[in-house]
Amino acid sequence: MGAEIHGLFIASLVIFIGFIGSVLLNKHNIPDAIFLIVLGYVLGPLTGIVPVELLSGVATYLGALALIVIMFESSFGINLRELLITAKSALILATVGFIISSLITYFFLYYIIGFYPENPLMSLIVGTIIGGGSGAIIASIVQRINAPSSLQITLSLESVLTDVFVIIFTSILSFIIAKGGGVEPQTIAANIAASFSTSIVIGGIAGVLLAYILDRLRKESHLYTMAIAYLILLYAMTDFFGGNGAISVLSCGIVLTNLSYFTGVLPSKGIIERIHFQLYSLESMHSELTLLIRMFFFVEVGIVMNIRDIYVVTIAAILSVLLLLGRMPLAYVVAPGLGFSDKRGIAATLISLFYARGLAAAAMAVLLPTNLMSYMEVTQLPPDLEAATNFIIQVASAVVLFTNVILTIGVIVMRDKIRELIY
Known part of the structure; x- marks a missing residue:
């Protein structure tokens, strides 16, 4: 069998397993990340069918695509008015x-x-990488377990925001770690501020321009193909001009989603209604692309993860439990504000369980070596730093797997308790 046929068989297997995982996610609340990571482990470390070295050339590109689709998808769920006025609980949960x-x-x-005693920021960056839940996984499950609507809205919005936090703060720490040696804190702060302001301005302008393009071409076919090419170009151009591509894509999407606040720069008010209508079809098509990228990325995570390393697995398991326990006091404080004063304990436990890590954590872990090399302007990391980033990839990958398993088991165990929140 030729290598290309062999590759096509594997690709089709990944897509089929990913689709089955998506069905199980929709019908039985079992995260597809579990199946895809396990499939990656079977294809990689267990059988050696796909060697890890084979991924070295595509991991960076797949990671960048993952960031683009995550940020654009996250922007669909960020309504500025709702976020500031009616979603305070989600904002508190996400931030704190x-x-x-x-x-x-x-x-x-x-x-x-x-871990890496030479620089405590290396431990902190692991915290930001696995600091937030997965929007795709949490929003999908919470909407299908018949939880009260206040919980559904809060947990869905929280997971969208934490996806953004993971990417933004990991990017900031990557820059600080790379530039920290011998550089004044004021210089680092100025560079970060310049990078973020550049990203937001470019993304905002790009959002208005994309709205105008979508409106002018609204009768044409394959608009989404053009839109995704536009976002990839935006990501690359922002990085080229010294900004952060992921933040720029997020800013672009937020402008599109909240066009009513930008009427002063639009050619007409009618464009707002037309774009909102177009966003429904764009969101549907974007979810298909997101699913496809998630499939291959989680398989890649499984391929690079070494479950046989007991040390890494133990650390990841302990972290997964600590993250769950650390979430409970906050959930207990937030629960009454969602209308669960009488059933505070049940609501707090359920809120705590919805903490599964996902694509953002995996993508930022895999991209960490590349980002550090880019900021340091080198082609190879020092041996100790390279070993540290490999450790981070292993731990983050295992945490993604364990937190999804815990969420799945928790939802099954709490099935009857969830009904008590409704009645």
Whole structure:
């Protein structure tokens, strides 16, 4: 059998397993990430069918595509008015929960494990990588377990926001780690501010321009193909001009989703209604592309993950439990604000369980070596730093797997308790 036929068989297998996983996610609340990571492990470390070295050339591109689709998909769920006025619980859960998760990971890795003692920021960056839940997984499951609507909205929006937090704060720490040696804090802060302002401005302008293009070409076919090419170009151009491509894509999507706040720069008010109508079809098609990228990326995670390394697996398992326990006090505080004063314990437990990590965590872990090399302007990381980033990839991948398993088991165990929240 030729190598190309062999590759096509594997690709079709990945897509079929991914589709089956998507069906199981929709019908039985079992995250597809579990099946895809396990499939990757079977194809890679277990059987050697797909060698890890084969992925070295595509991992960076697949990771960048993952960031583009995550950020654009996240922007669909960010309504600025709703976020500031009616979604305070989600904002608190996302912000405080992300900080707590990041700090728990940092203290455990740096002070207990002694990971990379030369630079404590390496432990903190693991915290930001696994600091937030997966929007795609959490939103899909919470909408199908018949949870009260207040919980559905809060958990879905929280997971969207934490996807964004994971990418933004990991990018910031990557820059600080790469530039930190011998560079003044003021210089680092100025560079970060310049990068972010550049990204937001370029993304905002790109969002208005994309709205105009979509409106002018609304009668044409294959608009989504043009839109995704536009986003890839935006990501690349922003990086070229010294910004952050992921933030630029997010800004572009937020402008599209909230066009009513940007009427002053639009040619007419009629464009707002037409774009909102187009966004429904764009969102549907974007979910298909997101699913396809998730399939191959999670398989890649399984291929690079070494479950046989007991040390890494143990650390990841402990972190998964600590992240769950660390979330519970915050969930207990937030629950009454969602209308669950009488059943506070049940609501808090359910909120805590919806913490499964996903594509954002996996993508930022895999992209970490590339980002550090880019910021350091080198083609090869120092041996100790390379070993540290490999460790981070292994731990983050295992945490993604374990947190999804815990969520699945937790939902099954709490099935009857969930009904009590409704009646």
